[in-house]
Amino acid sequence: MYTHIMIPVDLTHAEQLKKALRTAADLANHYGISATYVGVTAATPSEIAHNPEEYARKLDDFARAEAARHGHQVRSRAVVSHDPTTDLDATLLRAVEETRADLVVMASHIPNIADHLWPSNGGTIATHARASVLIVR
Amino acid sequence: MTDDIGAQGIPAPEGAANIIETDYEIGQDNIQTQIGPFGLDIHNPVFLISGLTIIAFVFLTLAFQQSVEPVFNDLRAWLTGSFDWFFLLAGNVFVLLCLVLIVSPWGAVRIGGKEAVPDYSYPGWFAMLFAAGMGIGLMFYGVAEPISHFGTAMGGVSVEDGARTDWAPLGAAAGNAEEARRLGMAATIFHWGLHPWAIYAVVALALALFSYNKGLPLTIRSVFYPIFGERVWGWTGHVIDILAVFATLFGLATSLGFGAEQANAGLEFLFGLPVSDGSKVFLILAITAVALTSVVAGLDAGVKRLSEINMVLAALLLVFVILAGPTLAILTGFGANLVAYAEYLPALSNPFGREDTNFAQGWTSFYWAWWISWSPFVGMFIARVSRGRTVREFIVCVLLIPSLVSVLWMTAFGGTAISQILSDGVTAVQDAPLELKLFEMLGGLPLTAISSFIGIVLVIVFFVTSSDSGSLVIDTITAGGKVDAPLPQRVFWCVFEGLVAIALLLGGGLGALQAMAVSTGFPFAIVLLLACWAIIKGLASEPR
Incomplete structure (x- = not known):
């Protein structure tokens, strides 16, 4: 059915992603396929990492912890963006191609009025990615 | 269990990392x-206090214009007058530090760590730092300043009660046109060459170093970590950041207001667009709208692309002036002006015992305060886009190359205007008001309609590139150094800047608040000297 899952992760708000992470892991185990956890960071220091290398390490630790919890095969992929506020969608869409994922599982907020001005990331990925996209509210 | 392939994307760090250990978490x-449907992520209390202080100052100025204006103007005049030696001395320290860093072994330190690769290619990087750094001033002063210095130098020295009343640089060159031209060009290049770029380079290098190499947040206060330690995360740091936001926003808003007046005058001269409040407000709205589109598109798709367009247009105009103007004189003038600059530099930059007080205080000291008050904004923007360069590359590209471009620009624009006066006897440029001098000069060359049109577009684009990068910088400072704060915040700052400009334009007070913004150059000059020390201390602990 599917060959590879991509899971966009916001490491700063990982606690809000529990449902999506669980869904993704269950699907990976169900189909016996591996998953790539993708995180986007700026090159400047952020609340979770001093530099992109440290971010990549933390993301990899995160992916390994998911694997330990759910028993599926994982990879991690950290991507540096010059301006994550505006480039997140494009960066994630590129990552879908690069990871050759055919299923994206991602968390998204419940739509509100602001989505008419700035569509949510999940909405944009679903509109433009060639892979199937499962948005978890 | 876990993969055989592991992490992808960013390579694992190699070599010694040099993170500053602090308890502060960005x-x-x-x-x-x-707020409603919009998410916010703002620094407490920097965002709120900056915003409220700015609003309070705007209201204060609008309500008590008569009494506030002289206060701010006197403050600025007092600072640049009494502390001219301090500004000049500080400027020299910045230039010397930069030149020493180029040849010192510290020049090999790489911003972002030993393994870092540049974020931007040379053309994109250069376009962005140039568009943020000088921009609009080159358009108006490129013609106006050489002419002014040339004129005052020709006029010679006049003394009343033992004090110089003329505005000529140094000892002037009464009646000697050739020497007055050399002195005028040298004085102009002095104000647009090494010194301003050294001011930017110091701020930018300090920020880049402490952010990318030491892991501190990308905000002005981080530079002071070596001096104040953990206290920079408290009120000491809040005050530094608030002052930076204040200087940046008022610097940008007042330039935008004045710029709209200048652009309006230009448009009237060229196309007969009436000079009115309506036209000016429309110009500010248009500039803000384009800047807004740019910040919403982001650093790469918006700000960088606009800066590149800006660069191409500026290059076109420069090449046009060189070809259509006195080509040979400009090309030989470039070398001659460099020599004149080098020759007059020691005397022009001497902070003590100056006799040309009007020039040293009214021009040089004012300029230094002006550049310094812009430096938190320009420096922080340059820092953000400079990851992956070595200190040596960084200073060559932020100090030497822009200085050379300034020399060429001034030679072409000012040189053409001076030779129109000298050889053709045309005084239109000399007699025109500041905002029309550029167009009068272009009027003396062929294809005026096209070149003037490019000129006016360039004026507007230069405003946009200052406005969008400024909004990004203010947003980052008021988000505590986060570059991924929600989009509505940068939209807010960009719009806010336009609104402040409109309020001041209609209510009066552009001059008063611009004087206020320039006055912040004084505290920042002290701050920058401390930053020099922080740079040395920071570089000394870096692996090379």
């Missing part, structure tokens, strides 16, 4: 909240 003081 964003720990931030308030993350929801």
